[in-house]
Amino acid sequence: MSERAALVAAARASIARGSKSFAAASTLFDRATRERAWLLYAWCRKCDDVADGQDHGHGMSRVEDAPARVAQLRALTHAAFRGEPTGDPAFDGLNVVVRETGLPQRFADDLIDGFVLDAEEWQPRSEADLYRYCYHVAGAVGCMMAVVMGVDPADEATLDRACDLGLAFQLANIARDIEEDDRAGRCYLPQEWLAEMDVPPGQHMKPPFRSRLTVLARRLATRAALHEQSARGGTPALSLRSAWAVLAAAGIYGDIAREVARRGDHAWDHRVHTTRAEKLRWIARAGVQAARRERYAGTARPAELWRRPR
Numbered sequence: 001m002s003e004r005a006a007l008v009a010a011a012r013a014s015i016a017r018g019s020k021s022f023a024a025a026s027t028l029f030d031r032a033t034r035e036r037a038w039l040l041y042a043w044c045r046k047c048d049d050v051a052d053g054q055d056h057g058h059g060m061s062r063v064e065d066a067p068a069r070v071a072q073l074r075a076l077t078h079a080a081f082r083g084e085p086t087g088d089p090a091f092d093g094l095n096v097v098v099r100e101t102g103l104p105q106r107f108a109d110d111l112i113d114g115f116v117l118d119a120e121e122w123q124p125r126s127e128a129d130l131y132r133y134c135y136h137v138a139g140a141v142g143c144m145m146a147v148v149m150g151v152d153p154a155d156e157a158t159l160d161r162a163c164d165l166g167l168a169f170q171l172a173n174i175a176r177d178i179e180e181d182d183r184a185g186r187c188y189l190p191q192e193w194l195a196e197m198d199v200p201p202g203q204h205m206k207p208p209f210r211s212r213l214t215v216l217a218r219r220l221a222t223r224a225a226l227h228e229q230s231a232r233g234g235t236p237a238l239s240l241r242s243a244w245a246v247l248a249a250a251g252i253y254g255d256i257a258r259e260v261a262r263r264g265d266h267a268w269d270h271r272v273h274t275t276r277a278e279k280l281r282w283i284a285r286a287g288v289q290a291a292r293r294e295r296y297a298g299t300a301r302p303a304e305l306w307r308r309p310r
Contacts, residue, residue, distance in 0.1 A: 007093040008035045011042035018045045021252045024279045028245035036148045039093035046090035047073050051115040066119035074112050081105045104153050110140035124190045131306040134170040142166030149242040161234025163308045164227040171224035172257035175217045179268040210265045221261040228254045236297040243293045247286035252279055
């Protein structure tokens with residue numbers, strides 16, 4: 001087995017453990033794009049796991065040396081961009097992606113800056129702060145995925161739509177994981193939102209405030225839907241198979257936010273997820289949408305949506 005093939009195999013195993021939704025959507029890519037997507041995912045997953053003291057996205061815990069961990073992640077990432085072997089499949093796999101796609105380092109640094117925010121136990125004060133965080137931990141990944149799918153790094157308009165999809169995913173994650181984040185001592189609900197609902201700091205998971213928390217979760221779901229819809233406007237720039245994968249992922253993750261909103265006060269009784277049947281339905285539906293993706297061409301990105309930093 002070649003070195004590249006071994007790195008791809010390790011990345012495939014990582015995505016199978018870490019994200020069934022992304023694993024399902026990635027099967028729709030052509031082989032080259034699929035393998036690069038797996039390699040990029042494995043790097044993102046490794047960074048997230050190291051920074052948060054978890055295993056493939058599970059069992060998040062407070063770590064005592066978070067700043068040192070993030071500094072090491074940045075050093076290894078920079079080494080990968082320089083083409084230096086790191087001895088870690090996740091980072092050596094990133095180097096393959098860089099060599100084959102010309103992935104800009106700025107997006108990787110933007111993602112690591114998100115881990116810095118968590119290492120500093122940062123919490124958003126305003127809605128703008130929330131979006132800034134979502135960009136660093138997910139919107140930047142959307143931009144990197146667009147490059148993996150063949151988008152020119154200078155095509156800012158398409159990158160904006162790719163960023164929107166990342167924002168939609170993260171807003172859905174935040175809505176779903178409010179209780180899990182609270183157990184780890186984190187809260188991504190803006191302090192201004194909590195104050196607006198008269199929820200005392202650190203008390204949002206207490207039963208007396210559940211109905212107010214539901215209002216905020218539905219607000220997150222509404223914001224996620226707006227970015228999900230905007231992201232569809234970038235699909236005409238993609239190949240048929242890449243557009244199919246993007247639209248399937250958008251629908252699958254969108255259902256997470258929609259289910260959180262539907263469950264209301266019971267959204268955190270059991271972790272929201274999409275079933276295999278639901279994933280298959282979205283894959284079928286997305287195939288039709290991808291074939292007709294030209295209908296999304298020319299749709300303006302709503303001015304009120306948050307814009308990523310240049």
